[in-house]
Amino acid sequence: MRTCNYISAAVASPPPLIRQWPGRISWRRPSRLQCSATRTRHEDGPDNKGDNRLKQNTGIFHPSIWGDTFLGYSNPAASSQQQMTEREDKLKEEVAEMIASSSTTTAASRLQLIDALERLCLDHLFEEEISAALAQIETADVSGYDPGTVHCGFVYFGNIDTRSRQHMRTHGEVILEEAVLFSQTRLERMIPYMEESSLAREVKSSLEIPLPRRVRIYESKYYISANEKDATLHETVLQLAKLNSNIMQLHHRQELDIITRWWKDIDIESRLPFARDRIVECYLWILGVYYEPCYSRARIILTMNIAIATIVDDIFDSYATPEECELFTKCMESWDSKGARDLPECMKFALEKIFNSYETIENMLRQEGKYRMPYLRYFAKDIVRSYNKEVKMLQEGYIPKSVEEHLKVSMMTSGCPFLSCASLVGMHDIATEECFDWVSSVPKMVQALSVILRLEDDLESDEREWLIPHVASTIDSYMKEHDVSIEVARGQIHVLKEESWKDFNSEWLNTDNNAYPKQILERIFNLTRTMEFMYNQGENFTNCHNLKDTVHSLLLAEPFAIPI
Template identity: 25%
Template sequence: MQCMAVHQFAPLLSLPNCSRISSDFGRLFTPKTSRKSRSRSSTCHPIQCTVVNNTDRRSANYEPSIWSFDYIQSLTSQYKGKSYSSRLNELKKEVKMMVDGTNESLAQLDLIDTLQRLGISYHFEDEINTILKRKYINIKNNINYNLYSTALQFRLLRQHGYLITQEVFNAFKDETGKFKTYLSDDIMGVLSLYEASFYAMKHENVLEEARLFSTKCLKEYMMKMEQNKVLLDHDLDHNDNFNVNHHVLIINHALELPLHWRTRRIEAKWFMDVYERRKDMNSTLLEFAKLDFNMVQSTHQEDLKHLSRWWRHTKLGEKLNFVRDRLMGCFLWKVGVRFEAEFSHFRRVSARLYVLITIIDDIYDVYGTMEELELFTNAVERWDVKIMNELPDYMKMPFLVLHNTINEMVFDVLKEQDFVSFKYLKKTWVDLCRSFLQEAKWYYSGYTPTLKEYIDNAWISVGAPIILVHAYFSFANPISKEVLELLEQGYPTIIRHSAMIVRLANDLATSSEEFKRGDAPKSIQCYMQETKVSEEEARQHINFLIREAWKEMNNEHGNPLVDDAKNFARMGLFMYQHGDGHGSQDNRSKRRISEFIINPILLIKNN
């Protein structure tokens, strides 16, 4: 079953340690339940079992990659060299003059918003921060009764870490404490309020009311447009009523997923297409955004070719034909976390983590016997290549590739930071394998965990601790003692909230199909079994948990770990918005990869 609209998701509450979630969240659950036992077809002894016996194994029937090594290596881009870099610098100077020369308050906010949506605001971070800091200092002296500008300023300030109070929206309420009904006539103001509401933190009731009010107004507007036969016309240049259709397109996009939850790189590509059709489009901004996108994409292609050569060298795709060969999808995750050209080395090295997580996941979830999985978990715990002789043949190469890859990353951190990160990186892989093993035990016994039991384990098995802890040691300079203390105790809560968003989004998109083929139950089935509710009600509850997790993450700002955690959550929502964007190779997945990694944007639109 396809996942519900992701904009209905909700975030998870704080998780105090690796094995427990908060007591508030725990009260949502009922006692444990069990279900009839199932068994796998494979019964061979772990050490004797080799790939020769694969006819006795389970299979998810994963298709080979549609992206060949030769094709990836053949990727080229014309957007390199001095001519393009010189033009980009010229455009950058022109845009900087726009930013510095815009004095009117709303115009400044609109320009900042446009720069962010076009994906080029990172070039002007100092200028933007100066403007927003000045607005925050002066905000108490400026009472604004314009809903659009108030909400836009609130969103931009919250996004940049300024804790502007939610009470700024009380000016738009009536004497009963409800948002004034006439506001629905200002549809772009309501849309601005809707986008701002997703920066809510825990117990901010005004923003929760704003979300409900604005969502209702926007949906009613869309219904009215549909009744009036105003459809989404992608050829907006030839539409007589441009503004109405533009509003419909923007609102429909927002209702699918709010801006705060969207990946910057993905949003930029979409918004360029919309912005180009606006009558008030600024051609300098658009050319700069397109050229910047294409030039950064050329760097991504070189990163991808480097990763592809590593993957071919490991021969894991050739030796393990039961695993997903999803190199392109794994790389796209990394582009979503950090797309800027300066992070090329980070993408080249850390994208391997996604590949290894996927392979090991398939070993535990699809192919391995219980005895073999216990051996592999023990091998990772001991981190000793001597134990390889105890592993089945098909496990030896994955273990050695994992061992060498992480040791190489430890060396990189030591070389750059003069810090030995080994025990922290190793811990993430031990935790991952233990969580995979727990899922296998549930599967073999036929046990359906409670939702709390499932979540206690699943936020680790989604791989977020590995991705974010490795990323932190790559970027943090200096490495924070506070973060190290949190890692000693478990994991920072920002990692747990990010992980839960990705895990629950994954479940909403994939759990029905996985359950049909005999996989262990996911969050939806756990909650249905436990509370005896319908699948629709269970999905609504999972959406609620995602919203709550975002509220928790909105409390944190201002360091690489927080930025990466939020971007990882955003990528999860993107990858699973319309199904299994990681494991699938359908037309949608192919189109996404083509748009963001392979095909450049035309600088001049063909008429």
């Protein structure tokens, strides 16, 4: 199956501002726990006294494990930040010379250095130097090089980023298909006989999530420690990696403090006690999309949008009646809460906070960048429309008769078109109006991302959602279409997910997309990587305890000890 073809017919002609497209968007497929005729109407007045739904649904969600940990956090390294920056500048000069040196180092060692810089999240500091070095190395004689170095060179000069290996395969590449199957089989057989080591860890990680699909920042500290233990890096590079990690942690902690204050200021938890407090997990997710300090505003804005989506999700998922969902949707579409007279006070409150938050986001943009807000508001309205349509689907008990029919609609409920647009709002001038037109057309790259998340989500949440009322999944549709067991259906949905990755890879390698800056396309790729992480082997975002170690490593762990 070619999944991107499923929804091409759903993309209509664009009006002057934004290309409209039907379908439902949700930031994840909700379970719709309480969406049924058994829901009680709100009958006790605007003060919510006697609205038992607020109390009844509070226990559905796991409480945050972080509390106010990140509010007003004081990092002991903050006082020496200026010294750290000065030291970093000196180390950057030395590493830049190492990259540029062609007389004292071989092409092989320079390639290996560049590869290490990427895995340590240092490559953004040396973009010009790396480009110049690759231009020199491109014509080098690779005879006598070890296979790993030759392959590393192939990766670079094949216009693929350094982490991409055989898992960047596209449709029809039979040899790579066989290579993946062979490698997986051999590695799985080796694991029981491998002692604990960095190699064993790498093998296990690759089997869980292949290297090109992994999120670099989530693993950066591990690679620093592993390289220090194995003494595989030049000491200057290692010192720079530690220092840069400490500096980024300071930046990220300051941003999370801002985000946490915004969340506390909108006071959602006291008025909507069932709402998920997942602000730390939201920020961690976005940190995987862009970790570089220059994207600070973009991270804050995108985190705010994900948090807003979770608020609306919780309202539709575990509180509002179908009639209230319809009215809430109409208020969002008109971008006006005046028509919300018949809504409970908590839903009126949520509407006002959403509108106020979007004013805050608009104020964060310079005058010349405010054209971005209509794009963002369009997707915000559409995400609510999608939740409302899912409520109606559940009421009707409708199961699409095929996976193809399901994906024409449900891939929109992944929320990926919304996130893709929101990821550009806070970026600098490189995100042009043409980029917003492109992402708002839901191009094939975004379509493939959406299908990947939809299928991954269905695979990880299906068993849990069999226990409660939920919107039909792609697994349900496959079972209905082919009259097979759930085990067979799950296996085929997994196959389809891998086919969707091929669709995505094809678009990533498609030279037609070179019309848009790589920094823009990289956001979409990183969104895809973070989706794989969040939904691989369990719904990590829903089960926030699964993310505790990653959050602690990146944001709470003691800084690396380095001489300043």
